[in-house]
Amino acid sequence: MRPDASPLVAALAVGGVLLVGVYLVAVLDRVVGAVVAGAPVRVGGLLAGPVRAAALLLVQRYRGTERFDAPGWALAPALLLGLAAVALGLVPLGPDLVAADPATGFVVFSAAIAFVMIAVFLHGWSPNAVFPLHGAYRYAAQALSFQIPFLLAMLATALPAESLSIVEIVRAQASIWNVVRQPLGLPLYLVVGLAVSFWGPLNLPDGADLAEGTSAEDAGVARLLWQAARAAMLVAVAAMGAAGFLGGWWGPWLPGPVWVLVKSVALLVVLVAAGHLLARIRIERFVVVAWAVLIPLALLNVFIAGAVLL
Amino acid sequence: MGGADPAGAAERVHRGGGVAVTESLLVDALFWLFAVGSVLTGYRVFRTDSMVRAAFYLLASFAGVGGILVLLGAEFLGMVLILMMAGEMLVMAIVMVMYMMNPAGLNPMWMVHQHRVAVAAGVGAFLVLAGLALVADFPDRPNPRPEMATEQLGIELLGDSMLVFQTAGVALLATMIGAVAIASRRGRYGEADEGSQEPPLAPESDARR
Amino acid sequence: MTLEAVLVVAAALFGIGVYGALSQQSFVMLIMGLELMINAAILALVAFWARTAGGNPQGQMLAIVFMTVMAIEMALGFALVTNVYRVRRADITEKLRRLRG
Numbered sequence: 001m002r003p004d005a006s007p008l009v010a011a012l013a014v015g016g017v018l019l020v021g022v023y024l025v026a027v028l029d030r031v032v033g034a035v036v037a038g039a040p041v042r043v044g045g046l047l048a049g050p051v052r053a054a055a056l057l058l059v060q061r062y063r064g065t066e067r068f069d070a071p072g073w074a075l076a077p078a079l080l081l082g083l084a085a086v087a088l089g090l091v092p093l094g095p096d097l098v099a100a101d102p103a104t105g106f107v108v109f110s111a112a113i114a115f116v117m118i119a120v121f122l123h124g125w126s127p128n129a130v131f132p133l134h135g136a137y138r139y140a141a142q143a144l145s146f147q148i149p150f151l152l153a154m155l156a157t158a159l160p161a162e163s164l165s166i167v168e169i170v171r172a173q174a175s176i177w178n179v180v181r182q183p184l185g186l187p188l189y190l191v192v193g194l195a196v197s198f199w200g201p202l203n204l205p206d207g208a209d210l211a212e213g214t215s216a217e218d219a220g221v222a223r224l225l226w227q228a229a230r231a232a233m234l235v236a237v238a239a240m241g242a243a244g245f246l247g248g249w250w251g252p253w254l255p256g257p258v259w260v261l262v263k264s265v266a267l268l269v270v271l272v273a274a275g276h277l278l279a280r281i282r283i284e285r286f287v288v289v290a291w292a293v294l295i296p297l298a299l300l301n302v303f304i305a306g307a308v309l310l
Numbered sequence: 311m312g313g314a315d316p317a318g319a320a321e322r323v324h325r326g327g328g329v330a331v332t333e334s335l336l337v338d339a340l341f342w343l344f345a346v347g348s349v350l351t352g353y354r355v356f357r358t359d360s361m362v363r364a365a366f367y368l369l370a371s372f373a374g375v376g377g378i379l380v381l382l383g384a385e386f387l388g389m390v391l392i393l394m395m396a397g398e399m400l401v402m403a404i405v406m407v408m409y410m411m412n413p414a415g416l417n418p419m420w421m422v423h424q425h426r427v428a429v430a431a432g433v434g435a436f437l438v439l440a441g442l443a444l445v446a447d448f449p450d451r452p453n454p455r456p457e458m459a460t461e462q463l464g465i466e467l468l469g470d471s472m473l474v475f476q477t478a479g480v481a482l483l484a485t486m487i488g489a490v491a492i493a494s495r496r497g498r499y500g501e502a503d504e505g506s507q508e509p510p511l512a513p514e515s516d517a518r519r
Numbered sequence: 520m521t522l523e524a525v526l527v528v529a530a531a532l533f534g535i536g537v538y539g540a541l542s543q544q545s546f547v548m549l550i551m552g553l554e555l556m557i558n559a560a561i562l563a564l565v566a567f568w569a570r571t572a573g574g575n576p577q578g579q580m581l582a583i584v585f586m587t588v589m590a591i592e593m594a595l596g597f598a599l600v601t602n603v604y605r606v607r608r609a610d611i612t613e614k615l616r617r618l619r620g
Contacts, residue, residue, distance in 0.1 A: 072366070103460050107389040114396035118369065121400055125362055140400055147397060164386075164460065341520040345528040352535045352555055356543065368551050375532070375562050381520065382569040387582050391561070394586065398554075398593055405597055406547045409610040421544040421611060432538025436530050443526030448567075450522075453574035466576035467583070474580060478587040485591045489598035495605070 010099035014089045018081075021088075021235035022228045024265070026050035028272045036276040060220040065127045072126030077225035079119040084232035086112045091239040091264075092167045093257040094249050105166035106158050109240060110151055113196055116233065117143035120198070120205060123226065124214035135214035138283050139198060139205035145290035146195040152298035153188040156305040157244040166240075170248035177247035181308065184301040186245040188294060190270065193237040195286070197230060200275030204283055206230070238267040341381050348374025359420070361406040369399040383456040386463055525566035533559035544611040546600045550593065557589045 030046045090105050092098035102108055117139060124136025158164055160181065161172035179186045195202045206213040215226050242248060242263035249256030352371040355364045372395040379388030422428070453459065467475050495501060499508045532555055539552025561582050568578025603609050 069363070072363075102385060103457070104385045104389050107386060107393060111389050111393040111396065114393050117400055118366075118396050121403065122366065125403075137404070140404055144397065144400065338520050341524070345524070349528060349531045349535070352532050355551055355555070356535070356539045356548070361545070361547065364548065364551065368554065371532070371555065372558060375558050378525065378528070378562060379565050382525070382565055384565045384569065384579055384582070387561075387565060387579055387586075391558075391586065394590070398590075401593075401597065402547060402551070405600065406545075409547070409600065409604050421548070422542040423544055423613065425542050428538050428542030431541050432534040432536075434534075435537045436534030439530035439533055440527045443523055443530060448522055449571045451571050451573035453569060453572070455574060456569075459574075459576075459579070462574065462576040463579045466580055471577065471580045474584060478584055481591060482587060485594050489594040492595070493598040493601040 010089070011085075014085050014099050018085055018088060018232050018235065021239075021268075022231040023050055025231040025234055025268065025272065026053075028269060029275070032269070032273045032276050036273075054224055057220055057224040060223075062221075063217070063219040065129045065217050068128045069126035072122045073222070076119050076123030076126065077222065077229045079122065080116065080229035081225070081232055083112045083115050083119060084229060084236045087236035088232075088239055090166050091236075091243045091260070092170055092248060093260050095167065095171065095256075097257065098167060101165055101167045104164050106154060106164040106169070109166070110154065113150060114147060116196060117147075119229075120214055124205070127217040129217050131216040132214045135205045135216065139214065141283050141287055142195055142198070142202065142205060145287045146192045146294075149188060149290060149294035149298040150192040150196065152295070152302055153185050153192065154240075154244060156182050156185050156298075156302045159302070159305045159309055166243055170243050170250070173247040174250055177245065177250070179245045179247075182245075182301055182305050184297055184304075186241065188298055188301065189241050189245060190267070190274075192290075192294065193234075193241060194271060194274060195290075197233040197237055197271075199230070199234055199271060201278040201281050202286060203275070204280060207280070234271055235264075235268065238271055239264040241267045337381055341378060344374040344377040344381070348372075348378070362403045365399050365403040365406065368402070369395055372399075383453055383459050386460045522566055522570040526563055529559045529563040529566065531559075532556075532562065544613060546596075546603075546610060546612065549612065550596045550600075553592060553596075554589065557585060557592070561585045561589075 027046060027050060030049050031041060034041050034046065087109055089099035090101070090109055092101065120139040120143070121136045124132040124134075124139065157169050157178050160178070161169040163169065163172075173181075194200050198205045203213075206215055215223055218226055239260070242260060246263040246267070247259075248263075249260055251259035251262075254262070348371045351367045351374065354367045355371065358364050358367060373392055376388040376392035376395070379391060382388075455462075536552045536555030536557075536559060539555060540549055541552070543549045543552060564578065564582050564585065568575070568582070572578045600610075603615065607614060609615055
């Protein structure tokens with residue numbers, strides 16, 4: 001993970017973190033669900049639940065549709081998982097403990113987020129079926145609306161660092177975290193982060209309990225992979241939020257990497273809980289809010305951040 | 311050719327400060343991978359039987375070019391190109407599907423005109439340009455500080471080339487206003503689909519001409 | 520990765536773009552051809568910047584101007600296509616024999 005370590009080690013580390021993170025998301029989802037519903041929290045059952053669900057999907061029968069696009073359907077979950085890995089690989093655990101630290105880290109992250117919409121559209125389009133296609137168009141509308149506020153919210157964090165490198169962005173938060181410096185940033189980022197990983201109140205493109213979602217025709221391993229990729233994206237969004245707004249490795253008493261983990265998990269709990277506490281939002285309302293409220297707020301955030309620096 | 315490769319390349323270029331033969335071999339291999347990939351997918355854009363597939367192929371071609379830009383040391387430009395193209399391709403796919411008969415854009419299609427002329431022009435353009443590239447003698451002055459490319463660009467953008475940058479911004483603003491004005495359904499004299507014609511000067515003459 | 524190799528790749532992309540822009544009937548496919556040509560130009564430009572400009576950042580600046588041109592072409596192109604489709608129900612060039620509104 002240090003700059004002199006081999007790329008293979010870094011890739012394996014990122015993959016391992018993703019795997020653990022996906023499992024954590026599944027467990028958290030169940031725990032929060034049980035707490036919100038007032039059901040008793042049985043630790044054993046909750047820990048084994050995701051494994052059981054995964055095993056069920058693994059033995060499920062393969063299912064196809066008529067004249068589907070086989071390469072696209074197979075590629076979509078892999079692409080989403082790869083994008084989550086790219087985004088997570090940019091998150092530093094410490095000043096020199098990071099899988100990749102390109103000078104343009106922020107742009108790489110943004111490009112990964114922009115490609116999420118390609119992955120989701122591909123996933124909804126390739127089965128050549130009505131319901132997945134509806135989900136794909138919904139995500140397209142959602143994605144074209146969240147891109148700009150998402151970029152602006154993240155961009156404001158690059159201003160105090162005077163650099164696009166994620167490590168520098170975290171380093172610049174030594175004295176004061178961005179969440180204090182830019183109070184608008186984190187809420188904006190979290191709202192739009194839910195939209196990026198189509199989770200919780202914004203999962204209309206792919207709701208498990210809805211007929212219309214991009215994974216409506218998925219079964220077995222493909223469905224498992226898609227769900228894992230979605231959870232991985234949520235992990236990446238949470239980890240990047242911890243780095244960009246909550247000061248990454250900075251914190252008293254504990255070593256840096258532990259702080260990164262604590263902050264990421266805290267954001268993850270917030271994101272997962274939003275799915276159980278908030279009602280689902282219709283796409284057209286979200287689009288109006290994104291263009292008319294979130295973008296002006298994000299611009300205001302950037303202007304304030306710039307003014308403070310001057 | 312998804313999002314993972316260019317990012318990996320960026321990482322490698324970023325660390326490529328040390329002189330190593332394996333490093334340059336890797337860069338060469340990646341370059342040919344991106345080059346062949348982007349040309350092949352660019353060709354497939356016009357040889358595939360679905361508009362959405364064409365959009366995805368074009369995106370793959372652009373991602374390949376973005377990867378080459380990163381390998382050339384223009385990290386920022388390459389990543390911005392990839393970032394920009396993702397949104398653009400999605401809009402393209404949606405617009406195509408909107409104006410085609412089949413909602414998913416999966417029907418076969420082959421819609422060309424003046425095909426021979428077009429093939430000749432394409433091959434001719436390639437031969438002339440490639441010939442020029444191979445024949446001409448270019449100076450060899452590589453960037454002395456490749457790791458500073460992004461910073462140089464930032465200082466140039468907000469320094470000497472501020473006027474160009476601002477002009478580009480104003481042009482984009484004008485484009486946004488113009489595009490909204492052209493594409494908006496309601497024109498000055500009514501709905502676009504009903505003709506949006508101006509009313510006649512004399513009140514009793516025929517409104518529809 | 521020599522300058523010549525990159526330029527040949529750019530020439531190939533440009534040739535494909537010329538072919539697409541001239542041969543396609545559908546407006547959107549035509550725009551795709553244009554995009555490929557501009558993309559080839561950006562590639563050649565950045566190659567020249569990287570290998571012959573001695574690190575002068577104005578080469579990158581010019582590439583950014585090209586990207587702006589690309590975005591403008593795309594936005595206005597789609598706006599025009601939308602308007603033409605609304606008024607004429609036309610999605611291919613052959614249906615536009617008359618350009619007067």
